[in-house]
Amino acid sequence: MPLVRNPILPGFNPDPSILRVGSDYYIATSTFEWYPGVQIHHSTDLANWKVITRPLTRASQLDMRGDPDSCGVWAPCLTHDGTKFWLVYTDVKRKDGSYKDTHNYIVTADSITGPWSDPIYTNSSGFDPSLFHDDDGKKYFVNMLWDHRKRPHSFAGIACQEFDPATNKLVGPRKNIFAGTDLALVEGPHLYKRNGWYYLLTAEGGTGYDHAVTFCRSRSVWGPYETHPAKHILTSKDHPLAALQRAGHGDIVDTSDGRTYLVHLTGRPTTQLRRCVLGRETAIQEAFWAEDDWLYVKNGPVPSLYVDLPAARDDTPYWAPQSYTFSGENNELPLDFQWLRTPDTARIFRTSPSDGVLTLIGRESIGSWFEQALVARRQQHFSYDAETVIDYAPEDERQFAGLTAYYCRFNFFYLTVSAHNDGQRELLIQASEASWPLGGLNQQRLLEPVQIPQEGKVRLKVTVRGKALQFWYALEGEELKKIGPVFDASIVSDECGGHQAHGSFTGAFVGVAASDLNGTAKEARFEGFKYTPVEDASDRYEA
Structure with missing residues (x-):
């Protein structure tokens, strides 16, 4: 056999x-x-x-x-x-x-x-x-x-x-x-x-x-x-x-x-x-x-x-790049994708059979236990690329949406399109990097924002190579460029899920999210999603 x-x-x-x-x-x-x-x-x-x-x-x-x-x-x-x-x-x-x-x-x-x-x-x-x-x-x-x-x-x-x-x-x-x-x-x-x-x-x-x-x-x-x-x-x-x-x-x-x-x-x-x-x-x-x-x-x-x-x-399907459109009827997502907690999907997202766009309806923060608009798929490889294109016009700092590598409310990396309190649109990385003992529970590290034009779609990408996680972005008509430092991708793991041993049970996801802490349900449009496995030494073992 x-x-x-x-x-x-x-x-x-x-x-x-x-x-x-x-x-x-x-x-x-x-x-x-x-x-x-x-x-x-x-x-x-x-x-x-x-x-x-x-x-x-x-x-x-x-x-x-x-x-x-x-x-x-x-x-x-x-x-x-x-x-x-x-x-x-x-x-x-x-x-x-x-x-x-x-x-x-x-x-x-x-x-x-x-x-x-x-x-x-x-x-x-x-x-x-x-x-x-x-x-x-x-x-x-x-x-x-x-x-x-x-x-x-x-x-x-x-x-x-x-x-x-x-x-x-x-x-x-x-x-x-x-x-x-x-x-x-x-x-x-x-x-x-x-x-x-x-x-x-x-x-x-x-x-x-x-x-x-x-x-x-x-x-x-x-x-x-x-x-x-x-x-x-x-x-x-x-x-x-x-x-x-x-x-x-x-x-x-x-x-x-x-x-x-x-x-x-x-x-x-x-x-x-x-x-x-x-x-x-x-x-x-x-x-x-x-x-x-x-x-x-x-x-x-x-x-x-x-x-x-x-x-x-x-193993061919395991290593094949996966390009997704969100064209399902009745808000049906591709089977690889899930969301968090709520059965009331109409309040957090909708799909578009006509153009394959996923619209997220801004709800609570990315760390909420009740109603957040976050749609993601499992990380199944130690190294991968994931990207999407976002069309989003936030009005202030309480509205943000983008690409996230996510474990739980204690552990995520999140590249967002947001705005300054004067309305100037910007890119902002939010990083929650708890490990036990928690100390400052779920304290975010906010990196220096990058101003971007008030209009136009933005391409967002994350590359993970074993322990190293790097975000990228590109404005329309431009090439991708790095944003932020190299993060420790191993933070998004059971062992750093905010509990001692035997307390965190899930796994890493990568996907898209949108929050509107003003309560006005500001929408963000995502034009497709691509997940590309990258083979490296971590994915192979000897017998």
Whole structure:
């Protein structure tokens, strides 16, 4: 079989839940505060994947206005019961401090592309829910259990309760079936059944460099569960030089010819500070069932960079430049793009079928948790170019729009067209470069503005080469020229997302934004967007 290089889902694609239906494979990944909710990827060979849908598309299913950074949709679980698809997800409303407000829901669909149902509310006792369909027809809902009284952490174990599809309710007693191991922080549960055993796969050790996949089993769904002889079947925690770090939060799939694979979360750190600019990605490992009825990762527990898969991967689309126009009907964006939190897209952007222009409606600041006009795509390469052309006539310093490399409200670089308080149009770079400890929380560094003519379109560009980020601009009829210093691109990463370890969960985006802090909804027009991968040494690893 061909050797395929991990990750199979590069860029911000964490918490994979994998499913096979016939000859089709699907992986659902977390989207956190980015809308629409949940990415579902499709493959027929485990090597080549494509995003085909984001099922949580309307306010009745998901409204994240006010959700803090790295909250929103956590750890979806995608299953099929032989009749229809089931998708379980958490909408996290608060995560910092002692308390977690974590609301768990189920939606269903006959087809993977929908339409998906309105949500069924289940519980709020913890996060990372999943649904297990037993062979006797019963369904069980499992999630990690949060106990705000526990110290030094509040991860209280894995809760299991029967779900009744006739009434769409949890029924019967709830039982804590697994307290976790000494690695602690047990979460991400998935149940399976094989040869009369119930298997429980969990994630432990947090989402940082101690992350791991833990495996256990029982003869009853209710336990007690014994832990795998190796305890953790996948982890990089004791191997700091492995190419794939932060390995954990996994799920299992069987192929039609009897092979077994484990998909899992991973990160690829860069710089001596070990920053994961591309966020948490999805990798795959070959696994096997031994004579003792335990699952083992081939060549594990350290994840392999290269894995035998049924087919080779076609890397051509991965390296191809992507030129986008915004000509979708009914405000439909190209599938690579998302926005933040709100289901009410008509208030923040509109597309134009006639000329492909994206109009952003200036709303709150780029750091808002409620309503901001920001449309972006994932950074999926360590080096890239991105550019657009903006047509915008701001009236004062409270109106600004432009091109941004964005992680969250604490970490972004933003080249804007704005104006001085006397109305003179100018280019201004806004840089928010928080790292822990935060100190001056979200304090922006404003570089000396560059005056530009009052009229005319402006070409904006950002180039990222590993750690180095540089902005460029050009007036109509002129060549591009640099603006501002070379910034540290690794700031736009999990490790600098404004929290200590295990607190920032998304990944870098690049896109366009518009703010009107006067409240007059000043519009900015963007004529297309181009994203060009640039191959460099950071994108290649040796086996």
